[in-house]
Amino acid sequence: MSQSPEQQIVEHVLDAIADQKLRAGTKLGEQSLSEIFSCNRTQVRRALATLTGYHVVEHLPNRGAYVATPSEADARHVFEARRAIEMTICKNVVQFANPADHARLRANLAQEHEANAAGNRALAIRLSRQFHLILAEVGRNPVLSQYLEELTMRTSLVLGLYGSDQRSLCAVDEHAGILDAIERRDEAAVCREIEAHLRHIEAAVDFAGAPKPRGALSSLLGPIVIPT
Amino acid sequence: MSQSPEQQIVEHVLDAIADQKLRAGTKLGEQSLSEIFSCNRTQVRRALATLTGYHVVEHLPNRGAYVATPSEADARHVFEARRAIEMTICKNVVQFANPADHARLRANLAQEHEANAAGNRALAIRLSRQFHLILAEVGRNPVLSQYLEELTMRTSLVLGLYGSDQRSLCAVDEHAGILDAIERRDEAAVCREIEAHLRHIEAAVDFAGAPKPRGALSSLLGPIVIPT
DNA sequence: TCTATCATAATTGTTCACAATTTTTGGATT
DNA sequence: AATCCAAAAATTGTGAACAATTATGATAGA
Incomplete structure (x- = not known):
């Protein structure tokens, strides 16, 4: 294990x-x-x-x-790559998703709602990323999944560096809209909404804002449990 | 150096x-x-x-x-990823390409023609890949460029494993068509043609055919010049 | 002749000591 | 105080020896 x-x-x-x-x-x-x-x-x-x-x-x-x-240019390139990749992923999702997949996405969405209601920002961020990664898995293309995993990570860095703090609450409802369209199997709507969603995230990034300070290493990675 | x-x-x-x-x-x-x-x-x-x-x-x-x-499934995933990424690249190319970029692509195309005419298969393959990589560079998104570099590499593996040998000659004319559309700044045509091109390449792959034998290592990587 | 077993050879994996480089520290000087 | 310089400390980079694993090949038995 x-x-x-x-x-x-x-x-x-x-x-x-x-x-x-x-x-x-x-x-x-x-x-x-x-x-x-x-x-x-x-x-x-x-x-x-x-x-x-x-x-x-x-x-x-x-x-x-x-x-x-990441620089501002890096950030824009990452977002553009996400749009390209997630668009294709979503087309596959519309085609392949079965009831079990819908349920998985619904469950994640509910948790997101809960985390936001509870004001648990860290958990909300994690679940929001998770939503996109589940979409990728449902899309059933491991190549695209892996690229998205990397791109979401880089997005996290960008948001941590330049993101304004009060955003990301709107995102939950956009996820809901995307999921609705997926269950309706409305490909055009899904594409439109995922693209809009990604553009909203990008728009929330404020490159004028100063990069934020960083913390100490040991306190951020622990506690580590050593297997014996 | x-x-x-x-x-x-x-x-x-x-x-x-x-x-x-x-x-x-x-x-x-x-x-x-x-x-x-x-x-x-x-x-x-x-x-x-x-x-x-x-x-x-x-x-x-x-x-x-x-x-x-790569397995057949791997190959299909790679081709789908290429379609997603190269489509976006091509849109950027239409938008950003200047005369110098056009010239660069034209030059590569001419070399391709020449290599094919001379029956130099290895060079033709290399130049064909190069055409796509130049497109990516002109697209001015290093994230997409890097992904395409990896994907074209994996494509090479697939073609080496499953490709039928007489194909890849048709490809030159398709490249020409794509470049024409780029110079006309006809985005819709470029997208249509690059997608068709990638589907043609994928269609030329014959997964029924037996994987081919492999050669010895040392003869394939050399000669190596050691800098002193 | 074919198979199984075991010793040997070859290859991969890990650890550790040492070399090279950068950062820090503590004056000395202006 | 501020700046500069040199010694010391800390950190990163490298290579070689040793351990572990797998491949090979010979021998014996069926």
């Missing part, structure tokens, strides 16, 4: 980024990580290389690894 | 795959590569990890790295 230290590091860091706990620019020191996850530095090194491949970590030679700091 | 051994290995292997010299299933032994590129095994290891991240190499624990062998 327990995975390799390398996978553990990758997933913990990705989760922390998706949850916007690890902010852009945070240094990911090899020693720190090897102590936090109580493993060898070699394994930390491999994990960081993997994360670099996902474009969520930048590697500066002789200076270490940092959570990537 | 001379790059790190790691980059060298990655690029040589990618080129060899794109040119269909390295076929699916070929073993990429660590020692062989370290001798061919006269470098440390550690660097070979990192290069193979990178290639694994690109999905062009499969890594079997304790058994080594092999050029990936």
Whole structure:
């Protein structure tokens, strides 16, 4: 059951980024990580290389690894790529989704509503991302799924860097509208709504706003349970 | 000018795959590569990890790295992803392309014609792939460019595995048609033609045909010039 | 001749020590 | 105080030795 230290590091860091706990620019020191996850530095090194491949970590030679700091141009490119990929995903979803898939999406939507009602911002963000990833899974194209996983991660970084804080509440209702259209099997409507949804998210990004400060590493990745 | 051994290995292997010299299933032994590129095994290891991240190499624990062998389902997913991504790229191309870009594409097209006329199949394949990559560059979205780079690589693997050998000649004229539409700035036509083009390539793949044999490693990657 | 078993060889995986580079620290000087 | 410089510390990069696993091939028995 327990995975390799390398996978553990990758997933913990990705989760922390998706949850916007690890902010852009945070240094990911090899020693720190090897102590936090109580493993060898070699394994930390491999994990960081993997994360670099996902474009969520930048590697500066002789200076270490940092959570990537996407520029405004990067952000726009990521959003455009999302529109291209999620549009195709949604067409597949309309075609392939069965009642079980609808139920899965409905359940996620309900949780989103709940998290928002409870004011649990971190959970709401996580569930919102999850909604898109479930869509991708239902679309049944692993290539597109994997690209979207990376792109949503990079979106998290962008929102953490430039996002205005009071947004993201509107998003729930847009998810609901998309899901309605999916159940109606109304392809045109789904495409229209997912595109609008992604453009709304992008519009909520304020590149004029100053990048925000970052926290300390150890407090953001833990607590780590070491399997014995 | 001379790059790190790691980059060298990655690029040589990618080129060899794109040119269909390295076929699916070929073993990429660590020692062989370290001798061919006269470098440390550690660097070979990192290069193979990178290639694994690109999905062009499969890594079997304790058994080594092999050029990936995409299944029929993989192939279909790759082609669908290409349609999604290249469609968006082409829209950007219509919008952004300037005379210099047109010239670049025309030049590539002419070389393609020439290679086909001369019966130089390897060069024709390389230039055909290059046409799509130039389109991506002109589209001015590095995120989409990078995805397409990976997808064209995987396409090469698929064509090498399942492709019928007499195809790919028709492709040149389709490229010409696409470029014409781009210069006319006829977005609808460009989209229609690039989609048709990609579907033609996919249609030329024959999954019933038996996977083809693979060659020896050292003869396919060399000759390697070692910078002093 | 075919199969099974075991020793040997080859290959991959891991660890650790050392080298190279960067960052920090603590004066010394202006 | 502020700046500069050098020594020390910390961090990253590299390579080689060792361990673990898998492939190979020879031998014996059916």
